[in-house]
Amino acid sequence: MSDHTDGLSNAAAGAVARVDVDFTELARLAVEVAEKAGAHIRRHTPERVEVAATKSTPTDVVTAMDRDVETLIKGWVQQSRPDDGFFGEESGDHSRGELTWIVDPIDGTANYLYGIDQYAVSVAVGSRSSDESGWTMLAGAVHHVRAEKTWWAAKGHGAWQDNTRLRIGPPPGLSMSLVGTGFGYDPARRAHQARVLVEVLPQIRDIRRIGSAALDLCRVAQGQLDALYEQGLGLWDYAAGGLIVxxxxxxxxxLANGAPSPIMVIAGASGTVTALDEILIDAQAGEIPDASPS
Structure with missing residues (x-):
């Protein structure tokens, strides 16, 4: 798997590189730049948002704001931490340092394009494991642009929504769980995801498809969703939100208790994730169909 899509490291992923830094200071910087980016988006969003480019398919869009905000975040981070690496979704920049900042300038671009208020700025900072097998996230922030709320976490220091500590409560059991998900852009992948959903839906309370994985993960941490599963996420989609969970x-x-990756990300209370994992394996959710002809 490429550098751009490796999952967060877990116990089996190899030793984590030693990092001598205050994780709460990293979190403060992540919050600062995420909130500044959100303010910029609110001030400068035009009356009509236009598509600037497309990526994997004609429906996988990039706006000028995505690019502008990523450039701003990179500059703000480099002012404070010039030796750190940077990995931005839109620019393709992938410089490496002892620490690397992983940024999605607008998670939920389609919502932003259509004027739907569910989109966020996601900023995380992580360290590559010493054997190059995965990442450990050290701090991260997700800023809900329209609601002006920020979720953040520092490794070993808890998860927070602004000044409120977040703790996932006892799981309700999968049959009573409200589960978030999302769908890819390629038609063949979407068809496969729909078939998986048919297997999942009868075994849970209900499904929610909000359009921002970063916000979905924060809702899991806050108790507004009981779990999330999604295929096709990039590291920038879940780096900050995953640490918050x-x-x-x-x-x-x-899948199968492995590290999160584009094949699958599952988040929630441990027992809920285990039960959902079993259903997803039975539904062959980890299959990645060949891309549809363009």
Whole structure:
């Protein structure tokens, strides 16, 4: 798997590189730049948002704001931490340092394009494991642009929504769990995800498809969703939100108790994730169909 899509490291992923830094200071910087980016988006969003480019398919869009905000975040981070690496979704920048900042300037771009208020800025900072097998996230922030709320976490220091500590409560059991998910852009992958959903839906309370994985993960940490599963996420989609779930007492995994990756990300309380994992394996959710002809 490429550098751009490796999952967060877990106990089996190899030793974590030693990092001598205050994780809460990293979190403060993540919050600062995420909130500044959100303010910029609110001030400068035009009356009509236009598509600037497309990526994997014609429906996988990039706006000028995505690019502008990523550039701003990179500059703000480098002012404070010039030796750190940077990995941005839109620019393709992937410089490496002892620490690397992993940024999604607008998670939920389609919502932003259509004027739906569910989109966020996601900023995380992590360290590559010493054997190059995965990442450990050290701090992260997700800023809900329209609601002006920020979730954040520092490794070993808990998860927070602004000044309120977050702790995932006792799981309700999968049959009573409200579960978030999302769908890819490629038609063949979407068809496969729909078939998986048919297997999942009868075994849970209900499904929610909000359009921002970063916000979904924060809702898991806050108790507004009981779990999330999604195929096709990039590291930038779940780096900050995944740490927030973990610091709230949850787990973030891939299929069969593996590391999260583009194949699958599952998040929630441990027992809920285990039960959902079994259903997803039975539904062959880890299959990645060949891309549809363009």
């Amino acid at each position: 973990e610091e709230a007492g949850g787990v973030v995994r891939g």
